[in-house]
Amino acid sequence: MSDKPRWNLAKLDKNERINAAKKFTTTKEIKASQIVDFYEAIIKPGDKVVLEGNNQKQADFLSKFLAKVDVNKVNHLHMILPSISRTEHLDLFEDNIAEILDFSFAGSQSLRIAQMVQDGTLKIGSIHTYLELYTRLFVDLIPNICLVAADKADHEGNLYTGNNTEETPTLIEAAAFKDGIVIAQVNEITDNLDRVDIPGGWVDYIVQSPEPYFIKALFTKDPRNITELQILTGMMCIKGIYAKHGVKSLNHGIGFNTVAIELLLPTYGESLGLKGKICTNWVLNPHPILIPAIESGWVRSICSFGGELGMDKYIRARPDIFATGRDGSLRSNRTLAQLAGLYGVDMFIGSTLQIDYYGNSSTVTAGRLSGFGGAPNMGHNPGGRRHSSEAWQSLVSSDDPLVKGKKLVVQVVETFGQGVTPVFVEQLDAVNIGRKAGLPAAPVMIYGDDVSHVVTEQGIAYLYKAENLDERKNALRAIAGVTPFGMSSTKENVDVLRQKGVVAYPSDIGIKVTEAKRSLLAAKNMEQLVEWSGGLYEPPEEFKCW
């Protein structure tokens, strides 16, 4: 053998890139005005680039200028984006700078992605859950370039990410220890940081962006918009699920159904004597709707994925509830919170746009390739779980000594969506959309066999109790109201299911439908949330209307 094997090619490659960048800086700081030239020197065609498009904060300065590089110099990029929220994320593909896309969530860009896939402008690697995407960064999607956002940096590149730490440490770790280049945009460069969230040794370059990074109060919902039906299903969930199973640790999805539940705890929940018995330990973004429950002593701890605008002062004043740093502000971590939501909690409850006749559900509808973010991680029963709890154990429905408990996975929907679109469909739109996009697996959000309960304004289907697929289908039919699926139900069938406890209507669990009134909400508007917080919660402008 003449050539010795070489084991440090990635390190040599990184050195080569850093040398090429020396004409822009000899420290870690890059000038914002030079970012495009810097990119062209340091990024190579075909690089895997992970870009922090979070579902809350956005590395928007870095993404905006990545879309401005000379396509003759930088091209064929393989983009890895946890969340696609900005137009330039997709401009990269239209302008031939990037070629392949791996992502988790698409939100506002979901329609455009579906179109671009059909046109062949963009190739999708896979649609992931957050945890899958993060972990693949350490396995087979190891990034060459990592572009992230932080609040502050010092001159050594130490980063302060504070409230909105989210997935920044994970994305950086994947690149930093495999000779990738880590570039952070920061709102401010300062001499001293009150706290270090990511050590400077992991960061290669920092650039002060002319504007602070973009961030959205994604989880804040105005209680004004909560409907009586959401209050009704909320009461049904609290009494027929939370109390029945003794659910103490949980994650709530995004949406008005769970917001209603949070505001019913200090009123309706209190009247049932449930304080301390349910909803004590949460995996949840620190959004203001939970303030009344916290202030009334329901909540013991909250583990957060990210921050929420306007909550900083309140969180600083409640360190027993939230995880905070020495500086007093929140430390969030999306990767760890997703893991906690997967393995650490007894229940996930959320909403969806379509459910098929066997309980499979998806938010991918009518040409939208939206992805799912974290819902499939939290919304499934992890087979690897071994610790028990009252709630987990309560889903055992056999005497076999080897049968395991189950996580509660609950879907709450109204039988009809907007207008007269039935939520229950024979086949999910996701099946055809996935086929058209050439995806090997249909983009199902939560698989039917993971769903333990489905709740509509009509009733609760305790699917975990169903003895077979037919009974599961009949249980769903019984709560599908006057949708075509619901109309195929027979009274005899429903009576048997109600008798067996596979289905419960409100009257079966002692709930009078007409009791569902807005007066039950602990806060009816944003002003009352501010009042509950003692003036510590500061709503973003778009939520102020007083």
Place this chain on the structure above:
Amino acid sequence: METLKYTFQAEKRVKHKAHVGVVGSANLEVIFLPTNNSFSTMDISSKFEGHSAVWKSILERFFAENNCLADIEINDFGATSGVISLRLLQALEVANLDNE
């Protein structure tokens, strides 16, 4: 705009007039009036057309469960079936309150 009219055989007379809901987006108003007939009448005006099958199913279920005797007027602005059923029950409750 669609107008639908139905009658249902029923027995339980409501006590007095009731009015719940508003004609607002995704909402509706429901008015119950006591009647001396032996059947209930339904008089529906809906902003949206083509949903008579859904209306009929909702009403059939409502009368099967409640058997209430009244002249009922509905003015709808795109309420979902869940909201319609809830408003019917609310109006029925108000129509049978004792304190009038």
